[in-house]
Amino acid sequence: MKAITETLKVSRSNQYTKTGVPRRRYHRMPDDAFYLVLIRQITDQRASYGYRRTTAILNRKLHEGGCPPVNHKRVYRIMKINGLLLQKHTGRPVQVHNGTIRRDRSNTRWCSDIFEIACWNGERLRVAFSLDCCDREVMSYVATTGGISGDMVRDLMVESVEYRFGKVDVLPHALQWLSDNGSAYIAHETRSFAKAIGIELRTTPYRSPESNGMAESFVKTFKRDYIQLNPLPNARSVMKLLPEWFEDYNENHPHKGLKMRSPREYRRLQNKLD
Numbered sequence: 719m720k721a722i723t724e725t726l727k728v729s730r731s732n733q734y735t736k737t738g739v740p741r742r743r744y745h746r747m748p749d750d751a752f753y754l755v756l757i758r759q760i761t762d763q764r765a766s767y768g769y770r771r772t773t774a775i776l777n778r779k780l781h782e783g784g785c786p787p788v789n790h791k792r793v794y795r796i797m798k799i800n801g802l803l804l805q806k807h808t809g810r811p812v813q814v815h816n817g818t819i820r821r822d823r824s825n826t827r828w829c830s831d832i833f834e835i836a837c838w839n840g841e842r843l844r845v846a847f848s849l850d851c852c853d854r855e856v857m858s859y860v861a862t863t864g865g866i867s868g869d870m871v872r873d874l875m876v877e878s879v880e881y882r883f884g885k886v887d888v889l890p891h892a893l894q895w896l897s898d899n900g901s902a903y904i905a906h907e908t909r910s911f912a913k914a915i916g917i918e919l920r921t922t923p924y925r926s927p928e929s930n931g932m933a934e935s936f937v938k939t940f941k942r943d944y945i946q947l948n949p950l951p952n953a954r955s956v957m958k959l960l961p962e963w964f965e966d967y968n969e970n971h972p973h974k975g976l977k978m979r980s981p982r983e984y985r986r987l988q989n990k991l992d
Contacts (some may be wrong), residue, residue, distance in 0.1 A: 744795050753788060754796055756780075761802050766943045768804045774972030774979075786891040792899035819896070819932045820851055820975065824988060825882055827920075828853040829896040830874065830903070831933035832866050835945055841953040845960070846871060848878040851896070851932055853988065854973055856964050857881045861955050875917060879963035889916035896920045896930055942968065 753776070760775050761767060767775070773790040780787055797803050821827045828848050835843040846866045847859040858877035860870045875895070883889060895917045897903040904921060910921050922929035923926040944963040950956055972978040980986065 752855045769797050771972045824852045827894040829933040833937045837950045840950045843953045853981050853984045858865050868908045871902045872911050893918050894918045
């Protein structure tokens, strides 16, 4: 064919006969039905999960049942055939961020941010949280229908320290606290208190949320997986649900950066290695 098309000086690609029958890209396998039942159970319960996080939860279930794990490509194929994949997110342009937020060890850098939950009756709940930049566990949070004050941020610091280190006056080693430039974080009292207990405050550049990307990513995940999928009648009802949502995130949410383990799974493995 190459010799003929070169002699005739025509395009080789146009000489092949096209049947007009589309090629089947995905084929069903005999045991797909077994995995499909388990996958549907996961996606029905966690409608915002894509194929990678679904694979992580599925493999936990298979491990508990003594079955071998399944590859994420197979889960993608099964979900694709059965219309279970999420819509692709095109995203938006972001500023280039060359720094590294993640740490290799827990309790070396924590990050914090504030987000808002709009309830159906018009009330607004504001939540501030602390997150470890290594294991991604949410250590503590505060919530209010008013504004997040410096006192509340300082309480958040104390609760986070007690959760990880117990009741101590000063931290055993240096620890960074990363946040934006909100007034509650940069208040003089907050800076003085943080320095007294051994926390080094770090703030992001102005108009650069990507510099606190781990906290921003958590807010996006929390809104997608919990806030958007649950009833929000009023602030009191949502306030009661927050402990359950944070606990579920810490115990079950798979992270790609943690090799699809949840924050608590990663911490338990880290403690064993130590």
